[in-house]
Amino acid sequence: MLGVAHAAPTVAPARAQPRLRALVVIVDGLRPDLITTTRTPHLAAFGARGVVGGAHHAIVPTVTRVNASALVTGAGPSRHGILDNTIFLPAVDSARVLDTGNGAVMERADSILEHRLLTVPTLPDLLAARGLRMAVASSGSSGSAFLLAGAGRAPLVNTTMVRPRALETVVTQRLGPYEALEGAPNLVANARAVDALLRVVIDSLDPDVAMLWLSDPDHTAHRAGLGSMLADSAMRAVDREVGRVVAGLAGRGLDAQTTVFIVSDHGFSTQAGREAPLRQVLAPFRSSIVEAGGAVYLRSGHEQVLDSIVQTLQASPAVGAVFTHGARPGDLVGRSPGTLSFAAADWAHARAGDVLVSANWSHERNAADIPGWTALAGVAGHGTTSPYDIRATLLVAGPGIRRGDTSAVPTANSDIAPTILSLLGGRPAPSMSGRVLDELFRNRAPVAATRVRRDSAVASTTLPSGMRYRVTLHASTIGRTRYVDSTVVRRDSAAMLRPAH
Ligand SMILES: [Zn+2]
Structure with a gap:
């Protein structure tokens, strides 16, 4: 059985330099072709000082929790076992499908399955074996936060779920009480998640690796449509939060130390709108x-x-x-x-x-001249094997990363965990199907076109x-x-x- 860290979190005393070496920021549903210097200046500037991945892939099925699980396991669903946003696990419930967006449901399933909800080792497990630790801040669903934390193996501060529970006191001390003000754009929740990353995760938990999940533009674009004024303002708002993250890292002296990956869990398409x-x-x-x-x-x-x-x-x-x-x-x-x-x-x-x-x-x-349509029900969304749902965002910058570069080499969300292990001096786990993205690093050989x-x-x-x-x-x-x-x-x-x- 995999080791599970359910002990009370160690709250580190104030220290001159945080440990953070790698940060993954997941901007939910961000299409790379919608990043521009005017709409999303912070994302564009971040990409310009690192590498812009031009062929980043969401894992199929192109839904949120399949990809959250890929990010923390370095593998696709054939290995990690989260096969869609709703899953059928007869060993847990033979009568109903389970909503992977519900953290309490996922936590119970993981307990019934003796901590094998994710069926391969997770990044928190693999880091712990090397004396390193990870923590998560998230404004996504409690279920996606729970999965992103390796099925709760890393401490997580989600807007509606904090684990381990002993961490709630620290969260309230640092951030004050949270009133669940879900909106579109999801301004309050996203700002709370960034505060949680900076003031709880980095300043208190002091992990080597952190992940931050921001629920827009997905949350807003699902309702308002791709290219709508509301979805556009959600992108601008989430871009400002990315700016706060970048400034927060710089203010903590982390620029020369922390590699930052900005990804989206999947792309986005305009949908049929009719009944499913x-x-x-x-x-x-x-x-x-x-x-x-x-x-x-x-x-x-x-x-x-x-x-x-x-x-x-x-x-x-x-x-x-x-x-x-x-x-x-x-x-x-x-x-x-x-x-x-x-x-x-x-x-x-x-x-x-x-x-x-x-x-x-x-x-x-669509009406806003954005290409990509699917026959799924709803205004806009994702989940298909359309290239518009598969193509996702990858921006990487940090001390060892090439500067001002673009890469046309295929990458995917399952490549992030092995790459983090590599930049921390380790090797990918045998359970990982993702690869180390050597082409991002200044001192490593780029992937030859002939290898693709x-x-x-x-x-x-x-x-x-x-x-x-x-x-x-x-x-x-x-x-x-x-x-x-x-x-x-x-x-x-x-x-x-x-x-x-
Ligand atoms: Zn998503």
Whole structure:
């Protein structure tokens, strides 16, 4: 069993120099193409003094808690086991799916699973083995904060959840009581999280590694839409908070010591707005299945509906890529005709369901001229294998980092933890599928273009209607680390297929 630190936090006495060597700032849902010198001057200036990653990837499924878990484990869902924002864990609750956004639910699940909610070692565990420690400040959901803290293995100061509980006194002493004033933009919560990072995490807990989660622009853009005035003001506000973080580090003399990674957990797309199309497609099968995010679990005794579910999904224009179990572990194509395998999506975990489905997408532009549309319900959001949901932000600056550079080399959220271990003089854990981002460092060899391998997996089928469905998954690989770039679906109706001459 993994070691769990539930002891009271050690509150360090005031000291001249904090220990902090690495800070990860997660700006929820920040699309890199929306960072500009006028809208987000602090982010732009931060990128200009370090490296701007031009090919950063969210982990698939491109939702918040899958990526929070990737950041703290250095691995994707096939290893860390958090398969979507809602998960089905019969060992914890066989009747209902669990909301990974609820910290109390996640804490209980972790306890029932004997601290194996995350099924690989976490960064706090790996740091502790080397006498180092991590702490988290967050204005995201309590569940995302709990997962980001390695399922509570690191101290966490979330706006609605503080662990260990003994830390609550310190938080109240330093920051005063918190009135939960959730808003859009989420100004009060984000400012509170930055205060928690500077005055509780750095000044009191004094960790070697810290993570800060800011809930905007995601929180606001979900409701108001990408490029709306409200989402724009959320980006400007969160940018000012990033400015406060940068100034707070400088004021503590940390510029020459602390490497800062600014990432987003996923990208963002404009959405269909209608009643959930995927739910409508699956409605005829409701009595046979359990749905957890984009995952479909067949109830026991209902295995025979699998082909029918897959074909119904493939026939629906709202549906993009469909994934099923591969026949063999390494197969990129799924067992059901016209599907990709779970392995292709790095989703092949013992907790996986029977089908994983991604909504369809297009390059279509919205009213604010921002490209990227998906068939998911709602105003705007993320979660698909669209390149607009996958492409995320990476800005890195610090003492050993190249200055004023950009990188087109693929990176992902699972690369951050191994890179932090490396800059602290360690090596990535065997459980990590992410790689050390050597190309960011001044004194390390850049990744040669020839080392980036591009490949694609294709699956196709002809449906009973005569419609031909074809899905292509594009991926990039560096060494043993594989990045899902996008999936593209084509449907040709029988009428469009010309007989061969
Ligand atoms: Zn998110």
